[in-house]
Amino acid sequence: MGASLQLWAGQVLNGLVLGNVYALLAAGLALVFGVARLVNFAHGSVYMAGSFAGWFLVSRLGWPLWAALPGAAFVGVALGLLIERLAVRPYRRSGGIAPLLATLGAGMMLDSLAEILFSPNPRSFPAVLPSTRYSLGPVSIGPLDLLILGVSALSAIALFAFLKFSRAGRGLRAAAQDFEAAQQMGVRVERVGAAAFAIASGLGALAGALIGMYYNFISPSSGFEAGLKGFTACVLGGLGSVPAAMAGGLALGLGESLGVALLGSSFRSLISFGLLLAVLFLKPEGLFGKRGGGLERGAAVGTFLPLRGAFKPPRSLAIFLAIAALALPLVAPGPYLLQILTGAWISALFALSLSFVAGGAGVMSLGHAGLMAIGAYASGLLTLKAGWPFLPAFLASGLVAALLGSLLAFPALKLKGHYIAIAMLGLGEIVNQVILNWDALTQGAMGLAGIPAPRILGLAITSARGFYYLCLIVLLGGGAVLAAFLRSPLGRTLRALREDELAAASLGIGPRSYKSLAFAIGAFFAGLAGSLTAHLYTYISHETFGSRDSILGLTMVILGGLGNLWGAVLGALALTALPELLRFAAQGRGLVFGIILLLVLRFRPQGLLGSE
């Protein structure tokens, strides 16, 4: 009894400590959302940068803790100002979802930069505090716990005092209430926006440094999950209110710790993302937020990006390109080019599917790689464990992805604007977390090895040429089917939904059923792409199809032109085959892709081939 009480009290303390850090993370997101009506998808990457800044200052420069923590926060402030200036302010007038995508690009650049500077490998944070524990009744508390509790409480008090009493804080609150009115009353809103980013990023970086010390672990790829935890805390409390978001952070920390005590630590992420989706679906205004009276929630509804000048190649050119691609293996010098293009065709199929969902129906599917994972596992498990032949397993992988994907997404599809983007991001992550934790089915962290080569009509496909043809033919078929959908009355209905959901509903178009249908169609082809990947690589794991692939797919689609199927293929070729052929270093790619995304959004938002 005593031991179990101690255990639970310890978990509550853990939860409080974590919760305080999540609160810092969430406060920054809420602050930015309040002022700029923008979900800052680069926030997690600033957190990651903060953890590296803290580590660098302590272990490389030998700074004492009292200097290193403010130092990390300062790095965050600088990054926040930079992000605001380069990835937010220029996109203010673009409207729609462009600013959100721009912060995604900025985050991708930061992550990649950290990999270049510090290598992609995780590092341990040197112990800077003694590991003594003090007993307080049933609770044993260490100096690090006290430090985190103290620093986060102090930061929260400082933040509230700043917002409440300072002139700049008053401007911030005014801009959060009504941006234009504040502007007219002489508040310098651009400065206010920059200040919000600076403060938010300072807090985020501080949170990163504290968590790095707490877990004794930092990694360049930690930003995505941290960002998602921050969104979870925000949504839990209520998006747009700093105190509510901080309360949400505490609730998340406690919920996570108690959940881990019950289920085990590998469930940590699953618990928090499950919580995220549960709140989004059941009570999107948050536990402490008020139900909005408006008809539309969130700012980013309707067309994301300007649609103009879609380039449609004439039939003759299309046929010529298809024949050229089919004839290429006959003249290709060796397997290398074919292998690269095979990967590009799979990426292109994935991009087509995403372009159809995001461009055709206006559903911002930010976790699209999760659908690929479902397809890959379906195909892998059916051939490995159930002994199915390739072709039925291949088709089943598409169907399973369509069914599971649309079932998972169905509750999210009633959400709007930023909420749907966050929910979709969470969905992609949840798929991988379920794969990781469902040992009995998926072999958990071990992954699936030895997936057999495809066998069609008794012929095993093992050569580079064979895979090239398989993937190209699936791509051509998928492209033809999706193009037919876009041309049909269904495509018209989906475009109407994308343009104006309320007006579409007023004509009898059920928004959720049609979005689900579009999502299922997209998921089918993403599932096929996953299956091809599984049989090509013969090994898959919960890390094969991650958030990076989702964002990379999105970059391809936007580069080529949202909703433009030819554009999706072009984008995939440009971002997968081209860097390989130019032998561009793998580590720097995120940086280049981020820059491409920002430049395209800024100077050619309709993409290279135009969007429709």
Add this chain to the structure above:
Amino acid sequence: MPLLECSTLSRSFGGLRALSDFGLEVGSGEVVGIIGPNGAGKTTLFNLISGADRADSGRVRFRGEDVSGYGLDRRARLGLVRTFQDGRCFANLGVEDNVLLGAHGRRLASRPRSARWAIELAQALLPLAAFRDEERRLRSEAATLIESFGERLAPRSGEKAYRLSYANRRRLEIARALAARPELLLLDEPTAGMNPSETLELLEYLRGLKSRGQAMLVIEHKLPLVMKLSDRIVAMDEGEKIAEGEAEDIVRDARVIEAYLGKVHSQSGAPAREGPHGAGPA
């Protein structure tokens, strides 16, 4: 049995009562006009009737069916079709496509409920004569509707909606709603942003619809238009019905005059009106 029957509808936003205990009936083939100053609750009423918003209390019955719990799309499929005050066309779609989308509910209605999604997919992939015929028939209906607006809309049939003038977008929205063959057409300020001659043209168009038996519920600021179009007028102020009757009676009604003129006085700087409704908005 009336076509539309609203009883004791109420809706508040925060502490503000936008509509209280509102009742309204519209019969088959009847045209009812709704007038009232800004903030009287007209658009709130429209949102509750069309299903764009839900009432805090009260019922909406349409063709005898209680539709209070139905969303916008389901009510539209039953024949309750609305337009919007701000002319919500699908900007990046062509004029013809906009009108074709109006027929969506009718396309669905002709199909078995359980197989609708499969038929949507099949229509895209299979070159069946039935699908082609349906599409051809709908296109010719859409062309007729577009041509019914004469020189205004017909020459722009191939253009994208965002290229249309404001007045043309309003016309397109009405054409789109008519493509649904609504039992009851809800028009939210159909002539907002139109100049006098355009307004007059639209009045004639709507009277044409009326003569063919189209039931309509029309919100309109322009009193002469409402008076010429409506069988019956409902006057609203501050979320309540203040008068109901034929046009001649309404314009002579003391409370209607007060609601309109009282507003004029307070706007021109004269002392705020007094009376049962309290001071007018500043």
